Amino acid sequence: xxxxxxxxxxxxxxxxxxxxxxxxxxxxxxxxxxxxxxxxxxxxxxxxxxxxxxxxxxxxxxxxxxxxxxxxxxxxxxxxxxxxxxxxxxxxxxxxxxxxxxxxxxxxxxxxxxxxxxxxxxxxxxxxxxxxxxxxxxxxxxxxxxxxxxxxxxxxxxxxxxxxxxxxxxxxxxxxxxxxxxxxxxxxxxxxxxxxxxxxxxxxxxxxxxxxxxxxxxxxxxxxxxxxxxxxxxxxxxxxxxxxxxxxxxxxxxxxxxxxxxxxxxxxxxxxxxxxxxxxxxxxxxxxxxxxxxxxxxxxxxxxxxxxxxxxxxxxxxxxxxxxxxxxxxxxxxxxxxxxxxxxxxxxxxxxxxxxxxxxxx
Numbered sequence: 001x002x003x004x005x006x007x008x009x010x011x012x013x014x015x016x017x018x019x020x021x022x023x024x025x026x027x028x029x030x031x032x033x034x035x036x037x038x039x040x041x042x043x044x045x046x047x048x049x050x051x052x053x054x055x056x057x058x059x060x061x062x063x064x065x066x067x068x069x070x071x072x073x074x075x076x077x078x079x080x081x082x083x084x085x086x087x088x089x090x091x092x093x094x095x096x097x098x099x100x101x102x103x104x105x106x107x108x109x110x111x112x113x114x115x116x117x118x119x120x121x122x123x124x125x126x127x128x129x130x131x132x133x134x135x136x137x138x139x140x141x142x143x144x145x146x147x148x149x150x151x152x153x154x155x156x157x158x159x160x161x162x163x164x165x166x167x168x169x170x171x172x173x174x175x176x177x178x179x180x181x182x183x184x185x186x187x188x189x190x191x192x193x194x195x196x197x198x199x200x201x202x203x204x205x206x207x208x209x210x211x212x213x214x215x216x217x218x219x220x221x222x223x224x225x226x227x228x229x230x231x232x233x234x235x236x237x238x239x240x241x242x243x244x245x246x247x248x249x250x251x252x253x254x255x256x257x258x259x260x261x262x263x264x265x266x267x268x269x270x271x272x273x274x275x276x277x278x279x280x281x282x283x284x285x286x287x288x289x290x291x292x293x294x295x296x297x298x299x300x301x302x303x304x305x306x307x308x309x310x311x312x313x314x315x316x317x318x319x320x321x322x323x324x325x326x327x328x329x330x331x332x333x334x335x336x337x338x339x340x341x342x343x344x345x346x347x348x349x350x351x352x353x354x355x356x357x358x359x360x361x362x
Contacts, residue, residue, distance in 0.1 A: 085120035085121045086121035089119055089121060092112050092115050092121075093112075093116065095108060095109060095112040096109055096116055097109070099129040101128040101129065102128055102129070103129060103130070104131075105129040105130060107132070107157045107158055110131075110132070114240060114241055117239065117258075118239070122263070132155065134152070134153050134154070136150075136153050141253035142253050145221075145224075145225035145228060145229075145253055146178050146252075148178055149251045150251070153247070153251055154244050154247050154248070155244070155247065156244070159242060164177075167243055174219070174220075174243060175219040175220035175222055175245070175248075176220060176243070181220070181225070184222050184223075184226065185223055185226045191338040191353075192311055192338050192353045193353070194336065194353060194355060196227065199306075200230070202335055202336075202355065203306065206306075207304075208305070208306070208357070209273060210227075210273045210306070212232070212272050212273050213232060213233070213235075213272060213274035213276065214234065214236075214237070214272055214275045215234050215236045215275075215276045215278065216261065216265075216275065216276065216277045216278065216280065216281060216297075217238060217277065217278045217279065217280020217281055218234075218236035218278055218280075219245055219278070219279075220245055220248045220249055220252070221234075221236040221249035221252060221254040221256055223236070223276060223278070224249075224254045224255075225254060228254070232274075234274075235256075235267075236249055236255065236256045236257065237257045237258075237261075237265075238258070239260060240258070261281065261289065261293060265297070269299050269300065270299075270300070270301065270302045270303070271302065272300045272301055272305060273301075273305050273306065274305060274306045274307075274308065275297045275301055275306075275307050276308040276310055277297075277309050277312070278310050279310075281309070281312065282313045282314065283312075283313055283314035283315070287322060290323075290326065291326055294330060295330070298330055298332075298358065301358045302358070303358060303360040303361060304357065304358060304359075305357070305358045306335075306357055306358075307354075307356040307357075307358065308356075309356070310353055311351045312351065312352040312353070313342065313349060313350075313351055313352075314350065314352070315347060315348050315350070316348045316349070317348065319350060319352060323352070327354065330356070330358075331362070332357055332359070333356065333358075333359065334354070334356060335355040335357055337352075337353075337354050338354070339352050
């Protein structure tokens with residue numbers, strides 16, 4: 001009720017301002033008669049103004065006082081709007097909302113969520129259809145995050161591949177070959193590598209600790225699995241585009257957040273010790289979106305926290321003219337900055353691995 005009254009008051013005030021502006025514009029553009037320097041308002045305008053003022057007075061008298069209501073409670077009563085990008089993709093939005101009420105959500109409807117999120121549309125949760133889940137009974141969390149994940153627990157209907165073997169055949173680096181995942185982030189082969197042992201040595205020499213971290217675009221959460229063995233909690237953001245990344249991360253006993261890169265990081269200010277950006281953060285992201293992402297990383301990192309840009313791919317000329325100045329504007333201390341050419345690239349593409357430290361104070 002309070003929100004409705006506030007809305008009516010807002011509309012009334014806007015209408016009053018519009019009428020006043022209309023009167024002012026007609027007064028300025030129309031020459032004033034010399035015999036009457038202050039002509040009266042037209043009767044219809046007077047009637048409308050009187051009606052609006054009477055409505056405002058009435059609502060003000062009957063509006064409940066908010067002096068005893070906590071302001072935080074009033075904020076929580078506001079509903080978040082659907083992202084404005086949704087109206088640009090009515091076909092996908094219709095597919096997402098196309099279901100029979102009080103029945104299971106159909107696979108085509110669920111499959112439309114990823115394309116919508118990638119296009120900046122975050123639709124409200126669907127009403128009156130039930131999400132489809134596996135019929136397998138839950139089991140205890142694995143003691144080893146690199147142990148095989150049972151394929152029978154995965155919902156494969158939204159993906160072209162129906163087995164891990166199929167996914168590994170397409171690309172062994174997708175993160176579903178758990179035997180290979182065991183060795184990631186542990187060895188040093190080129191200057192682009194930053195093994196976890198070296199990461200902790202750098203943190204120790206910088207007199208900082210690593211307890212909590214965030215891996216942006218972390219796939220099946222292998223980095224979080226490796227850090228878990230070091231008693232470090234890492235949350236992974238990932239999407240399930242073409243493969244069940246979120247489901248696999250959860251079955252490995254790790255927390256995955258189903259959020260895109262353009263979304264504000266769902267973490268409070270200054271609470272993380274480490275943020276890593278993996279292969280998902282690359283040159284195909286618009287520069288404006290990347291700038292917002294980097295400044296959001298600055299927001300969630302505490303003073304002295306580490307920002308790891310892991311194998312960022314771009315053209316060499318763009319690194320010098322666009323991305324390095326963008327990173328330097330953060331004002332972080334440059335702990336590691338390594339650039340290597342992409343083998344076989346004909347466009348001068350390079351990889352960047354950078355480790356940056358946020359200032360303790362500014």
